[in-house]
Amino acid sequence: MSVVTRFAPSPTGYVHVGSQRTALYNYIFARQQGGKFILRVEDTDQNRYVEGAVENLLSSLEQLGVEFDAGPGKEDDKAPYFQSERNDIYNREVKKLMDEGKAYRCFCSSERLEELRNEQMAKKLPTGYDGKCRNISREESDERAKTEKFVIRLKTPTEGLCEFRDIVRRDVKIAWSQVDDQVLVKSDGFPTYHLANVIDDHYMGVTHVIRGEEWLPSVPKHLYLYDCFGWKAPQMAHLPLLLNPDRSKLSKRQGDVAVEDYLKKGYTPEALNNFLALLGWNPGGKNEIYSMDELIASFDINKISKAGAVFDTKKLDWMNGQYIKNMDVDKYLVEARKWLGDVKVKEDKLNTALMAVKTSLATFKEIPEKISVFTGEAVEPVVEAKEMLELDSTKAVFEAYVEKVSKLDKLTVNDFKVVMKEVQTETGVKGKNLWMPIRIGLTGDMHGPELGYIVEYLGKHENIKRISRYI
């Protein structure tokens, strides 16, 4: 049977990087197995509706190149892909459960439930529904349903052990006594995650459920539901969580968690995917840079690690820098131009300036700062730089430099090289004492991109003007 995986986020308004990794693993595994990857929107919680969230979700996935084969906008015979539009299916299936006595209406108030929980906690007992409405007769239940609010609960086993195999966790055992009579249908008539998830996965033909570790304790409920329906359960793979530097669950409070945040900070989709894919799994070997195709080729679902991984952006920075350095020149130039911000650069010299900083970027967002050496005025030299300017040799270099440059019509990178050669011959100064004063004289700074680029960018007159100040 062909593999079908799915990414099933609830539309919260942004894509969490942890979700992105889950989506990535589902996508990669499906592609590798020659299977199908589907996107399903889990929007059964009416209270959590966020305007524009679906558009945002779709756009984030598209930007990162995680392409689904079926989903919103790509409907097929399994559609709809919004859970909020599938209520007929859920109702139909729940009725079966009710008729077979595997689910029941519960009329308990939320106040009673809360009280119950507090009592159980106080007595150091496991918390959970006590089954008060479990044995109400169908007749009485039907009657009360006409006037009272209710939810529908699953009648889960009360004793024994639920044992199952997880691709990541291997063998897991959970006692049924720990499993609550899960609410399947809320009082507003919408299904809970547990119900909708199982029904959808079944009807959509999902073969592998790859999702976050937070779902592991719910697996018995899901397995039992498959059982009640007489369906074959998919294989499960519960991924380790992404963590904050203090090892708590990665959260907004301790930094950016949305994919779009990182895109806005100038990280490339390729680097972000590469980085995320290697958090929890690694093909081994020296190389850490993998294109999507390479990830698909080398991914091994059986080698996903069990422990949570800290989302440390240091490595992301390095990785992103690698992607920028190795980026095709044309692509780089197009992308880099989007990040100029307020910096005003002469159009005819823009490419020169951008190429000069290509190898020094960690993210695109650094571009304005990095190319400001071209566009800005010279900064005030630091002490060490000033000392350099006061050297006797510097005076000779500057005079010779101005003299040579004055004779030229224009000043290109190559002209500059020739000039420097001549200055060196004439003054006898070479090495650091030759080059550094020119750099400082022009920019005021001791560091920066290759001098030739700067010289060419500034042009003949500006060169003369800036150097002359120190003669």
Added chain:
RNA sequence: GUCCCGUUCGUUCAGCGGUUAGGACUCAGGAUUUUCAUUCCUGCAACAGGGGUUCGAUUCCCCUACGGGAUACCA
């Protein structure tokens, strides 16, 4: 409280009964470069603790500690 899951350098990932415990990032030092960056080389740095099993445990089992998750009419 109860249950589940986890624990190898600071971070990340290898290792799957016998290894000088390996790679990558970070950091430090060096080489190259007119500077910074790049690139290259070198170095620092880890098996949470305690019991077993075994001729031999980082690898298998148990306990403890620590961390995380779940415990919702949220997903």
